Amino acid sequence: MINHSSSKSASLPFTVAVSRGSMVESHHLVAAAICDSTGRILQSWGNVESPVYLRSAIKPLQALPLVESGAADAFDVTEKELSLACASHNGEPIHVEAVTNWLNRIGLGIEALECGCHWPTYDPAARALAVSGQEPSAAHNNCSGKHSGFLCTAVHLKETTTGYIHREHAVQQRIVKVLEDFTDLDLSNAPVGIDGCSIPTIAIPLQNAALAFARFADPSTLTVARATACKRLQKAISKYPEMIAGSDRLCTALNGAAEGRVVAKVGAEGVYLAALPESGIGVAIKALDGTTRAAEVALGAILEDLGILDEHVHRAIDPYVRPILRNRNDIVVGEITAVIDS
Known part of the structure; x- marks a missing residue:
């Protein structure tokens, strides 16, 4: 249940300003919510x-059934693979090799993936x-890492792997x-669309997304099994x-430098979600024009305002x-x- 009683809310989104020379050349508008686990x-x-x-951005929650179902333990899924299950990776060799090895271990090939293919998003990897x-x-x-997790769960639960991307399949349910x-x-x-990798994407208000990541950050009120799964994914x-993510990516820089104080994930069209385990807080951000650069700057400003960013993290991000x-x-x-009126 969302509780607004103690909130400080601005009716307008805040601004991310793009300056050139002495003037602001353009603005991005950003909506955001910060919520605790209650x-x-x-x-x-x-x-x-x-x-x-x-x-x-919701991938860490989509990965929970991989752990909760027992599939991760049954197939000796490594911490690297658990992180990969939450990934929007660059398609670098470390990602491709990990996906291939994981699928081989569960008795499947790359052809089992129903996510489609594209060139690596990291230019050096694409050129190579x-x-x-x-x-x-x-x-x-x-x-492909997320889809490998879906397939691993389906194989463990003896479900058909064909069509696992469809909403009616047990994986998506x-x-x-x-x-x-x-x-x-x-x-x-709720409104439902088809994501870039062909699974359903379900529309959720930012305030509820922030609540979800706050609960992921502080799962102490959840079942023991679910809380353990949350902490296991955070650690991975x-x-x-x-x-x-991979080379030259904010997700990699922030999740590494923060050393567990922040677990953050980018999403397409200007979305960012972050969990702050030490304080049990969730952050949900949407750049209204869909630009990732605005969402990244907004996330940095909010984390700075929350007192999360020390010198080490600043250098990285x-x-x-x-x-x-x-x-x-x-x-x-x-x-x-970012220009935020607190």
Whole structure:
């Protein structure tokens, strides 16, 4: 249950300003909510009650059935693979090899993945693949780790693996139940779209998304099995942040440098979710124009306001959350900053 009684809310979204020279060249508007695990909204900006697609930002919750079902233990899923199950990875060799090995261990091949394929999103990896004369496979898909987790669970529970991407399949039904449990919502009539990797993406208000990640951060009121699964995924992401994203990515930099104090995940169309285990707080962010650069800067500003960012974390994430703009001659021409009215 969402409780607004102690919240500090702004009716308008806050601004991420893009400056060039002495003036602001453009603005991004950002809605966001900060919630604790009891459902109390600590702060919000903009409309946090209307549903939004959380896209890949919700992956740590989608990975919970992999652990809760016993599949992770049955197939000796490593911590690296648990982090990969939560990933939107770059398609670098470490990701592709891990996916391939995991599928082989559960008796499946890459052809079992129903996520589709695309070139690696990390340019050096894409160039290397092209130079080698190879084409990308479904293992290069940024969601292939998540899909490997889905398949692992289905195999363990002796379910058909074909069609696991469809909403009526038991794999997706378990995920819906997890999301309902964590958000306090009945999602049976929520808007549903098809994500880039072909699974359903269910629209959830930012305030409920923040609640969900607060409960992921502080699962002490959940069942022992679910709380253990949450902590296990948190540990895996923090220990192997390169698997959840890869080179030159904020998710990798933040989850690594924060050393468990923040577990954060990006989603398409300007979404970011973060769990703060020490304080039991969840953060949900949506850049209204769908730009990741705005969501990253907004996340950095909110974490700074919450007192999470020490010098070590700043060094790791400032290139993403306090970006300096340079032109083709490497001349500094501007910056991107968040303007938050607390």
